[in-house]
Amino acid sequence: MNVTFYGGVREVTGSMHLVTGVNDHILLDCGMIQGRRKESEARNKSLPFHPGLITNAVLSHAHIDHSGRLPILTQNGFKGRIVCTRATADACRYLLMDSAHIQESDARYLNYKIVRNLLYQMKASPKTQNVSKKEKARIQSLLKEDHNVLNTAAIEDIINRYGLARVEPLYTKDDAERALGFFDGYPYAYPISVGRDTSVVFYDAGHILGSSITVIRTVENQKKFTIVFTGDIGRFDMPILENPTLNFAEEDRDVDLMIMESTYGNRIHEPTADLKPSLKNVLNETWARGGSLIIPAFAYGRTQDILYRLHELFNEKAVPRLPVYVDSPLATQITRVFGEHPEVFDSQTHKTFLEKGKNPFSFDQVNFVSSVEDSMALMREERPHIVIAGSGMCEAGRILHHLRYKIHNPKNTILIVGFMAENTLGRRIQEKGLAYEESGRSGPPPLVRFLNKDYPVKAHVVRLGGFSAHGDQAEMTRFLKESNLNIKKIAIVHGEEEQSLAFEKHLTAEGFSATVPMPGEIMTVG
Numbered sequence: 221m222n223v224t225f226y227g228g229v230r231e232v233t234g235s236m237h238l239v240t241g242v243n244d245h246i247l248l249d250c251g252m253i254q255g256r257r258k259e260s261e262a263r264n265k266s267l268p269f270h271p272g273l274i275t276n277a278v279l280s281h282a283h284i285d286h287s288g289r290l291p292i293l294t295q296n297g298f299k300g301r302i303v304c305t306r307a308t309a310d311a312c313r314y315l316l317m318d319s320a321h322i323q324e325s326d327a328r329y330l331n332y333k334i335v336r337n338l339l340y341q342m343k344a345s346p347k348t349q350n351v352s353k354k355e356k357a358r359i360q361s362l363l364k365e366d367h368n369v370l371n372t373a374a375i376e377d378i379i380n381r382y383g384l385a386r387v388e389p390l391y392t393k394d395d396a397e398r399a400l401g402f403f404d405g406y407p408y409a410y411p412i413s414v415g416r417d418t419s420v421v422f423y424d425a426g427h428i429l430g431s432s433i434t435v436i437r438t439v440e441n442q443k444k445f446t447i448v449f450t451g452d453i454g455r456f457d458m459p460i461l462e463n464p465t466l467n468f469a470e471e472d473r474d475v476d477l478m479i480m481e482s483t484y485g486n487r488i489h490e491p492t493a494d495l496k497p498s499l500k501n502v503l504n505e506t507w508a509r510g511g512s513l514i515i516p517a518f519a520y521g522r523t524q525d526i527l528y529r530l531h532e533l534f535n536e537k538a539v540p541r542l543p544v545y546v547d548s549p550l551a552t553q554i555t556r557v558f559g560e561h562p563e564v565f566d567s568q569t570h571k572t573f574l575e576k577g578k579n580p581f582s583f584d585q586v587n588f589v590s591s592v593e594d595s596m597a598l599m600r601e602e603r604p605h606i607v608i609a610g611s612g613m614c615e616a617g618r619i620l621h622h623l624r625y626k627i628h629n630p631k632n633t634i635l636i637v638g639f640m641a642e643n644t645l646g647r648r649i650q651e652k653g654l655a656y657e658e659s660g661r662s663g664p665p666p667l668v669r670f671l672n673k674d675y676p677v678k679a680h681v682v683r684l685g686g687f688s689a690h691g692d693q694a695e696m697t698r699f700l701k702e703s704n705l706n707i708k709k710i711a712i713v714h715g716e717e718e719q720s721l722a723f724e725k726h727l728t729a730e731g732f733s734a735t736v737p738m739p740g741e742i743m744t745v746g
Contacts, residue, residue, distance in 0.1 A: 221438065221445050221745040223477065223711070225737040226268050227251060230717040232483055232641050233260075233285040237713070238269065239447060241440045244415030247277040248434070248449050248479070252288025252319070254615065254641055264289060264390055268740070272297035276414040277402075279304035280451025281431035282311035282520060288319050291391040291399040302402045303412055305422050307430025307561045309405030311520055314553040318519075320396035322616055323389035330387040332363055332370050335378045339363075408432070409469070421472065426454030426464035427689050428521040429558055433465055435472040445746055448478045448707075452714065453691040453699055457492050459528050460558075460580070462566050464691065466703040475707045477745045482715030483639060483690040485723025490686035496529050498684050502635055503539045503606070506680075511631030512605050513542075514679070516619045516646055518612035519551035521689050522638050524558050526608055527581045532572075534585060545598055547589040547609040547618045555581050555588075599625045612638050614646035620671055623649075627668075632679040637687040642716065645670050653681025693726060700732065710734040711743060 227236030227249075234253035239246040250267075253260045271293045279302055280286055290302060290312075304312075336359060343355040351359075365371050379386050391399075406412050411421045417439045422432035431454065436447040456463045490498070506513045517523045523546060533539045546552060558581060562574060573580040589595050598607065599621050609619040626632045627649075634653065640646035645668065652666035656677060665676040691699065700707065710732055712720045720736045727734040737743060 221440050223447065223479065223743045223745060225711065225713060225739065225741050225743070227253065227739075228285070228714045229737055229739045229741075230715075230720055232639070232714060232716055234263070235280070235286045235714055236289075237449070237479060238274075239418075239436060239438070241415075241417060241438055244275045244418045244438065245273050246414055246418055246420075246436065247274045247293075248436075249280055249286045249451070250277060250289045250293050251286040252284050254285060254613065254644070261390070264292075267292060267296070270297065272299065274298055274300055275418075276300035277302045278414060278420055278434055278436070278449075279308060279312075280434060280449060281425070281428050282308045282315050283428065283452070283518070284315060284319055286451065287312055287316065289390075290402075291316060291320065291395040294399040294402050295391065295395050298402070300402075301404050301414075302399075303404050303406065303414055303420065305430040305432050306405035306407060307557065307564060308432070309403045309430075310557050310560065311430060311554060312403060313400055314550055314557070315520060316396040316399060317393060318550045320389070320391055320393040324392055326616075327387045327389040328370055328372060328375075331375055331379060334384055334387070335375050336360075336363055338378070338382065338384065421469075423465040423468060424462050424564070425451050426456070426458075426461050427452040428454070429461065429524075429561060429564060435468070437472070440746075443746065445476050446472065446474060447745060448472075448475045448705065450478065450480045452481050452483070452689070453696055454689055455489070455492060455691055456695055456698065458525070458689075460525065460565055460569050462564065464699050466699065468704055473705055475705050476709070477743070478705075478707050478710045480696070480710050480712055481690070482696070482712045482720045482723040484688065484692040485696070485712070485715050485719040485726070487685075487692050487719070488694055489688055489692040490684065492686055495684060495686045496532060498686070499526075499529055500533055500538050502633060502682050502684070503533070503542070506631075506633040507540050507542065507604055509631045510604060511629065511633060511679075512601075512607065512626060513633050513635055514619075514622050514626050515606070515608045515635045515637060516612055516614050517551075517608050517610065517637060519548050519610045520554045522612060522687065523548070523551040523608050523610075524555055524581050525687060525689075526637065527555070527586060528569075530585075530606070531580060531583045534583060541585055542604055542606050544586045544606045545589050545608070546586065547595050547598060547607055547622070549590055551608070551610060552588040552590065595621070598622075612646070613640050613644040614649060614670075615644050620645075624671055624675065626679060627675050628678045630678045630680070634679050634681050636681065636683040639688060639690065649677060649681060650683060653677045653679075654683060657681060693723065696723070697726070697730060700727075701730075708733065712736045
């Protein structure tokens with residue numbers, strides 16, 4: 221019995237591991253790699269194995285860094301099923317379609333730039349090598365309709381006429397729709413056969429709606445093996461969801477190998493009890509400056525967590541009743557999915573809201589923005605308000621345009637409420653903005669580049685790390701120590717190398733047998 225660590229190894233995104241036995245090849249996650257466009261695109265395009273070899277795929281949860289390459293798997297010869305919890309299957313219906321939309325949009329825009337640059341070169345003055353404003357305007361009118369909508373027919377015609385290399389999306393909406401037909405959703409604590417000799421059972425990971433700790437039971441040469449894949453381990457004592465599972469069925473307790481995340485393997489979050497008062501303080505300080513609060517947030521989980529806490533603050537009359545805008549069609553859809561799965565909510569959510577007939581995520585001040593026109597009007601709104609928009613790492617989506625209008629105004633606040641991976645715009649804003657705050661905001665503000673322009677980070681940047689849905693070092697250690705699992709060995713994954721190595725050192729000191737595999741490493745179990 222072997223495990224090959226293909227993705228999310230000494231890095232955070234691109235979760236992917238393969239459990240291989242004599243008869244079964246079970247894929248754990250098939251996540252998208254995020255980061256620098258050219259590097260991540262090249263790695264995302266191809267899988268490190270033939271999809272036809274995979275018996276079945278098991279998905280820990282719906283976040284794109286765990287699910288985002290499933291359409292590539294299913295369009296290239298995969299014949300099995302994608303097994304996950306019911307809530308994960310429901311969420312993927314929206315997340316994968318949104319991912320496909322982003323792939324298609326990015327490809328169209330890059331093809332537009334390729335054609336535009338060619339035409340600029342053709343029309344440049346032989347002497348100055350510059351293009352006149354008149355020629356630029358003519359080229360823009362050829363390639364765009366109504367200044368904003370790309371003229372895809374004209375762009376395609378020029379690509380074909382001049383034999384240009386066309387940028388293709390990683391996958392299309394049709395590909396994503398086809399992938400959704402492979403999904404099978406199951407409840408927690410229900411054994412599922414995923415191979416001739418292999419079964420899995422899901423336990424609540426407490427990370428996100430539907431997230432699972434997967435126990436894989438298999439038999440090889442009449443010997444039983446148990447592998448536990450934590451996926452992403454959640455927090456303890458957070459609202460909405462149950463804590464990570466600590467009590468496992470007797471037949472699942474003896475673990476030969478645990479594949480465990482380490483996103484915050486060397487960090488301790490702010491206490492969860494401090495989150496609501498901290499959010500209250502940030503909001504009141506921004507209000508006192510006459511500014512707006514801009515929150516880049518993942519559509520799945522973080523948005524709902526923030527809405528829940530804002531709902532509580534408004535009910536307690538602890539903050540001004542500013543209008544709250546969820547400017548993300550995806551977040552709107554995912555919020556509906558949350559509403560469809562109250563069976564996984566914790567007792568406090570039932571007591572505070574559901575038993576009173578209230579929706580935790582909908583209240584008088586909240587507005588769900590759908591149309592592009594309404595979003596554009598909101599970006600120009602100067603009266604104080606709160607915007608929650610995607611993407612969570614500021615790499616795409618409507619948050620970019622809110623930042624474009626708000627990042628240079630010192631009245632406003634950009635609130636960082638989640639993990640920002642290396643080489644993302646969110647990480648640059650976080651690092652440069654926090655450094656500027658720590659310097660007393662002295663000297664010229666730092667610059668960040670996005671949408672082909674440099675912007676000064678004059679808005680206040682605040683980070684509330686306690687909002688993270690990932691357990692920190694102490695919480696992950698608590699999971700290991702307080703659960704009734706007997707663990708022989710731990711393979712540490714899903715963390716930047718520094719975090720994973722630090723977590724390995726910490727667990728070794730705590731008496732666990734832990735190792736950090738290399739990308740592509742094959743580990744024998746048993």
